Amino acid sequence: MLDLEAPARALQRLADGVTDDQLSAPTPCPGTDVGSMLAHVIGLSVAFADAARKVQGPTTSTPATAAPLELPADWRLALAARLDELVLAWRDPSAWQGETTVGGVTGPAQQMAAFGNDELVLHGWDLAVATGQPYEVAPANLEAAWQVVSGVPADPAARQGLFGPVVAVPGDAPLLDRVLGGAGRDPGWRPAPPR
Numbered sequence: 001m002l003d004l005e006a007p008a009r010a011l012q013r014l015a016d017g018v019t020d021d022q023l024s025a026p027t028p029c030p031g032t033d034v035g036s037m038l039a040h041v042i043g044l045s046v047a048f049a050d051a052a053r054k055v056q057g058p059t060t061s062t063p064a065t066a067a068p069l070e071l072p073a074d075w076r077l078a079l080a081a082r083l084d085e086l087v088l089a090w091r092d093p094s095a096w097q098g099e100t101t102v103g104g105v106t107g108p109a110q111q112m113a114a115f116g117n118d119e120l121v122l123h124g125w126d127l128a129v130a131t132g133q134p135y136e137v138a139p140a141n142l143e144a145a146w147q148v149v150s151g152v153p154a155d156p157a158a159r160q161g162l163f164g165p166v167v168a169v170p171g172d173a174p175l176l177d178r179v180l181g182g183a184g185r186d187p188g189w190r191p192a193p194p195r
Contacts, residue, residue, distance in 0.1 A: 001096055001113075002113060002117055002140065002141065002144050003087075003090075003091070003140075004087050004090050004116065004141070005087045006137075006138035006140075006141050007117060007120035007121050007124055007137065007138065008083040008084075008120055009083075010124050010135070010136065011041065011127065012080055014124055014127040014128055014131070014133055014135070015038060015041075015076065015079050015127065016076070017131060017133050018127065018131050019131075022034050022131050023035035023038075023071070025130055025191060026130065026191055026192075027127070028125075028126050028129060028130070028185050028186065028189040029126060034130050036071070037123060037127060038071055038075055038127075039070055039071040039072075039075070040069055041079065041083075041119075041120075041123050042072070042075065042078055042079050042082050043064070043069075044064065044116070044119050044123075045082035045086045046059050046082055046085075046086075047059050047060055047062075047064070047102050047103060048086050048089075048102055048115075048116035049082070049085045049086040049088075049089040049090075050089075050102075051100045051101060051112050052086075052089035052090045052095035052100070052109075052113070053089055053095070054095075054098070054100050060100070060102050060103075061101060061104050062103070062104060063103050064103045086116070090113055090116070095109060096109050096110050096113060100112050102115070114144055114147065114148050115148060117145060117148075118144070118148040118149065118183075120141070121137055121142060122145070122179075122180070122183055124137070125137075125180060125185070126185075129189060129191070130191060132191075137176060142175055142179060143175070145179045146175055146178065146179050146182070149179055149182030149183045150178075150182055152182070154166050159184070163182070164184025164185070165184055166181060166182060166184060167180070167181040167184060167185060167187075168181060169181035169187060
């Protein structure tokens with residue numbers, strides 16, 4: 001069982017550092033600003049927590065792209081609560097057994113947990129670079145994210161809905177950079193300087 005607390009706490013710390021004027025700032029995900037990214041993280045936290053509990057319903061059967069990206073007014077409290085629920089849900093050994101559904105996709109629960117970890121790791125980096133904050137990932141969670149992204153073929157059909165096209169990074173690059181490149185992110189991405 002992989003503990004999701006480290007990437008969840010890192011993401012929470014980053015969210016706590018977001019100022020209101022940064023909500024409209026761009027992220028490495030095209031067309032997604034910081035506010036939309038935070039809304040997405042709240043939604044995915046609910047979906048993956050419910051997947052751990054084997055809930056069948058809109059929170060687990062709706063594809064992520066179909067979910068509205070409206071940030072609630074109390075987003076700071078909502079995000080903290082949802083991340084806490086996500087961490088606790090995957091600490092239950094029964095969460096890792098059998099199959100479960102998240103984002104409309106059913107698969108082995110262990111695989112879905114790995115994808116949840118990957119989401120936390122990647123979106124933590126997205127928020128960090130978008131808002132100019134430092135970012136560190138716990139080694140076990142980073143390694144698990146690498147196992148996910150390196151296991152998805154470069155074929156666009158296989159990556160549809162998961163990751164963008166692979167961004168080439170040197171083989172001896174830090175593991176975080178390789179995870180980012182494997183997920184279709186440019187590790188060197190930074191927001192454009194203000195004019």
